[in-house]
Amino acid sequence: MAFSAPLLQVRDLSVAFRTEGQPELAVDKVSFSLDKGETLALVGESGSGKSVTALSIVQLLNYPAASHPSGEILFRGQNLVGAPERALQRVRGADITMVFQEPMTSLNPLHTIERQVGEILSVHRGLSKKEARARSLELLTQVGIREPEKRLGAFPHQLSGGQRQRVMIAMALANDPDLLIADEPTTALDVTVQAQILALLKEMQARTGMAMLFITHDLSIVRKIADRVCVMLKGRIVDAGPTGQVFANPTSDYTRRLLAAEPKGKATPFDPEARTIVSADDLKVWFPIRAGLLRSTVGHVKAVDGVSLAVKEGQTLGVVGESGSGKTTLGLALLRLISSTGPIAYLGKPIQGFDRRAMIPLRKEMQIVFQDPYGSLSPRLSVAEIVEEGLNVLGGGLDAGRRREAVAQALASVGIDPKAMDRYPHEFSGGQRQRIAIARAMVLQPKFLVLDEPTSALDMSVQAQIVDLLRELQQRHRLAYLFISHDLKVVRALANEVMVMQGGKIVEHGPASEIFERPREDYTKALFAAAFAMATAPEGVVGQ
Structure with missing residues (x-):
């Protein structure tokens, strides 16, 4: 019987970083393998060594500040540790590709999307400009970007965070790689987009047979996408095996703590008769669309379009919706950090017409956490x-x-x-x-805090700690929160009321318990189904 070696073998890999004293180990004798068509998840909190391990595979660490005291990385039998740069360049971007967590630092802000996707196709596949454009349109369509013809000429800053991450995934899939390394690729995405992206990756994997090394702190994603999982702690693998087995019968206390770490509890009760801290009526933020030689206004992007709300002392209003729905723009407008129309009041006092100087006395009472x-x-x-x-x-x-x-x-x-x-x-x-x-x-x-996705970049256990902290601070100081998030589990743990936004408008608004238990609108139902199906659907069922 013929023996087929794994596509990727990592054997006793150690990574050390040079410091003023002795070199410090970030990865300590890690071993795993990955077969063609298989998905392996690396799980662990920040600093556990997940990303360092991934970057080592394609030798993208800062050498010689980083070194490998031990180990080898075999890709199709070739050891990549210490391989010549020319050999690594042939592998990177073609046979092995990466998707990073923060697309804004990975995409070139000076080049259009068409140029950045086209460059990969030109360098690795030798496509002409016309062929590269056609393939770029196909890729952007595959990853769910609407009106891809218009997006090709856009620069990264003109896209939402979710759209930028889709572009990164399109670039990674452009050359049909044998191995895709995905480092927290869905952290910044809405739950519906997250489900679509995971379904897309599984579909591409089934079609091409590519292997995936998936790095994440979100265990609900691991449960759905990974065949096997390795749990890392302080540079070591402390638990490994088939995903179902590790989740059902973890062997380490650390894995058990990770599985139990999820925002829990209920929102801090507030007095419905409490004074209103911030209110807005028919609030609008429209950005002009300019075209032609004279840059005439030909239309508007209606980022916030007729939103009315009131946040009382001690209350949390959760604002949910997909990227581009207007959540962050709404928060900035309420703080008078961007221009808007429609009455805004703070403690019953109109502040809509206040300029920068007039707002200074109120700044200490109205704050934002990014x-x-x-x-x-x-x-x-x-x-x-x-x-x-x-x-x-x-x-x-x-x-x-x-x-x-x-x-x-x-x-x-x-x-x-x-x-x-x-x-x-x-x-x-x-x-x-x-x-x-x-x-x-x-x-x-402050009396009013806008919390703009304050937990999305954090590990699950840290998320739970921050939620508890915010709840405690609110109870102690009677703070009013506008809590913006795409993580509905966190919103459910914090919000008294929920406002669902789509295309700048309010789709649904009411008490959190009613919205979560009995959503009325189809958009809200789809949003919740995508979020909570991630935690309850059987393994392998994502976005179906």
Whole structure:
């Protein structure tokens, strides 16, 4: 009987990074294999070594700062560790491709989508410009981008986050690779898009026989897409086997903790008679579409189109919808960070006409926490300087000692040791950075917080911690939250009311319990079905 070697074999792989002292191991003697047509998931929290392992396969680490004290990576029997650059270039982008978590840092902001997809087809397949354009249209259609002809001429910043990730997946699939390495490819995507992308990857895998190495912190995705799973902790594999077996009978305590880590509990009750903190009536944010030599306005993108809402003291209004539905634009408009029309009131006082100077006294009471704890914190400032920044501008003349004391209290309130305030953001984990971002907002003692996808970039266990923290802060300070998210499990754990948006309009709005248990509109039903089917459908059934 003939023996067929695995497509990929990783044997006793170690990765060390050079520091001021001794080299530190990020990956410690990891071994696994991957057959053609198979999907293997690498699971673990931030810092577990998942992405470092993936980057090692195509030798994309920062060498010589990174090294391999042991191990080999065999792709079709060829050892990629230490292989000549020319040999690696033949493999990268053709036989092995990657999809990264953050498409904005992976796509060139100066080139159109057509040029970026076409370049791959030209370099690796020798297609003419006309052939590359036709294939690019086909790929964009396959990954679910509407009106692909219009998107070809767009630049990355003109697409939504979900659309950019679809482009990245289209680029990765362009050359029908033998191995696709997907590093958190659906983290930034809506649940419906997530289901579509996973179904697309499975379809492409069935058609081409490609193998997938899927890296994620979302166990509901692993349950549906992976044949086998390896659980990583501190650079080592602590659990491995067929997905069903690992989920049903985990052998390590760490795996059991991961499986149990999910946002739980219910929203903090609020008084329906409480004062209204922020309200809006028939709010609109329209962006002009300009064309022609004179750049005349020929139409509008109606990002927010006639939205009315009210958020009371101690209440959380959850805003859900797909990318491009207007969620973030709505939050920015309520804070008067972008122009809009329609009455906006804060504590009953109209603020719609306020300019930048008029808004300054209110800034400390209306704050925002952004999605990305990496991008929203300056790497050049210490944590103390980051949290203190608002006090310097809006703190009412506090002296240095009192400002530092306020920073210490804010950090302690979100579970960060004040003794660490003079360290820099890169010295903290992703969950700790998000806590620091929350502390930066809380130090000003706001009454209203816009939380824009604050948990989507975090591990499941850290998500649960942040949800508990937000609930605790709300209860203690009677905060009003506008909570924007595509993660419906998190919304269900936090929101008193839910507002569903599509195309800038409100599709459905009501108490969270009613919306989740008895959604009325087809769009809401489809959104919820995609989200909760991920956690309940039988293995192998994704987006069907």
